[in-house]
Amino acid sequence: MLTSTPTRPTQSPYRVTVRRVSRLSPSFVRITFGGSELVHFLDTGLDQRIKLVLPLPGSGFDHFPTEHGPTEHGPTGDDAWSWWQLWRELPDHRRNPLRTYTARAIRRDEAEVDVDFVSHGDGGPASAWAESAVIGDEIIIVGPDARGGQAPGGIEWHPGTARTLLLVGDETAVPAITAILEQLAEDATGCVFLEVPHASDILPLLHPDGVDVHWLPRHASDDSAPPYGEPLIAAVRDWTSRFVTAQHHGRPGDQVTPGDIDVDHEILWEVPEGSAAGGDLYAWLAGEASAIKTLRRFLVSEVGIDRSQVAFMGYWRHGKSEN
Numbered sequence: 001m002l003t004s005t006p007t008r009p010t011q012s013p014y015r016v017t018v019r020r021v022s023r024l025s026p027s028f029v030r031i032t033f034g035g036s037e038l039v040h041f042l043d044t045g046l047d048q049r050i051k052l053v054l055p056l057p058g059s060g061f062d063h064f065p066t067e068h069g070p071t072e073h074g075p076t077g078d079d080a081w082s083w084w085q086l087w088r089e090l091p092d093h094r095r096n097p098l099r100t101y102t103a104r105a106i107r108r109d110e111a112e113v114d115v116d117f118v119s120h121g122d123g124g125p126a127s128a129w130a131e132s133a134v135i136g137d138e139i140i141i142v143g144p145d146a147r148g149g150q151a152p153g154g155i156e157w158h159p160g161t162a163r164t165l166l167l168v169g170d171e172t173a174v175p176a177i178t179a180i181l182e183q184l185a186e187d188a189t190g191c192v193f194l195e196v197p198h199a200s201d202i203l204p205l206l207h208p209d210g211v212d213v214h215w216l217p218r219h220a221s222d223d224s225a226p227p228y229g230e231p232l233i234a235a236v237r238d239w240t241s242r243f244v245t246a247q248h249h250g251r252p253g254d255q256v257t258p259g260d261i262d263v264d265h266e267i268l269w270e271v272p273e274g275s276a277a278g279g280d281l282y283a284w285l286a287g288e289a290s291a292i293k294t295l296r297r298f299l300v301s302e303v304g305i306d307r308s309q310v311a312f313m314g315y316w317r318h319g320k321s322e323n
């Protein structure tokens, strides 16, 4: 039998322009990108991650390697990432800032992709770019290519057959969690905790009746705020004490205490591949890395949930830029 080898990479750089800018709330701005090539952007939904390539002052994208080379040096070993190695080899002044985001919505028919940016005001190039974006501004999105003919990677939502779902995230994970919720089966059950800066950042979302959604605004009315992640940690502790039973733990006695991670120097990214093993609970947690690390220690070491049932993702690190 003949098998065909895909001739296209599974991820491609797409040159796009800003079509619309919508202020969703004080902390979220939605940018709708358009570009004729986006008709090929694979509509995976869920927590599909993408890379945004930001323009360099003066030279824009003149030095960004958009053509696919023959090398296989990327983080996945897939030639989809051949541009990655070329980008890394560029001198600092020619290397465009690269940041990781979520494809909040994909409309191939209209050749559009929405990205919801957190306006964090901490000087990062991506947040600053989004704040000042106007119609017609150019950017490059590296995202899944339907012509690749294979799973493109970049999705970490793997609940398997687990019947109880726990989704936990701060504002940077709101786009991913809302996209996941839109794709859950109608009879799904579970709980969602979303920490956002302000009560006015609570966004409308669709979710099955059996999934409870709790928004946790960080700033109180007097504008005092606890550290990032503290409301999530308290909420998960409370939920776990009330709802987690032995049947949620996975394989008894199989738990391994997670090794320590120095989130100042390493990315906290621990995701089970494929379906969750055993157990009736699947948890997906993303947000500020120190908070996710605390939740990882709590759920795995204290509660005893099998690590194969939980995705822990440090989406950003307080005080550190992405690269």
Ligand SMILES: Cc1cc2nc3c(=O)[nH]c(=O)nc-3n(C[C@H](O)[C@H](O)[C@H](O)COP(=O)(O)OP(=O)(O)OC[C@H]3O[C@@H](n4cnc5c(N)ncnc54)[C@H](O)[C@@H]3O)c2cc1C
Pocket: 049, 099, 100, 101, 102, 103, 115, 116, 117, 118, 119, 120, 122, 123, 124, 125, 126, 127, 128, 171, 172, 173, 175, 176, 314, 315, 316, 317, 318, 319, 320, 321, 322, 323
């Ligand atoms: C898989 C994945 C998906 C993501 N999806 C989204 C998404 O859809 N929307 C989104 O807004 N973010 C998302 N993020 C998080 C985003 O990549 C980071 O917030 C990133 O650091 C923003 O880049 P920047 O250029 O604005 O700031 P950077 O240059 O990376 O950082 C500059 C400074 O800003 C601080 N900072 C960065 N982000 C925040 C924040 N949210 N709040 C407060 N301070 C911050 C840093 O600690 C640093 O001190 C995602 C991350 C990952 C890994």
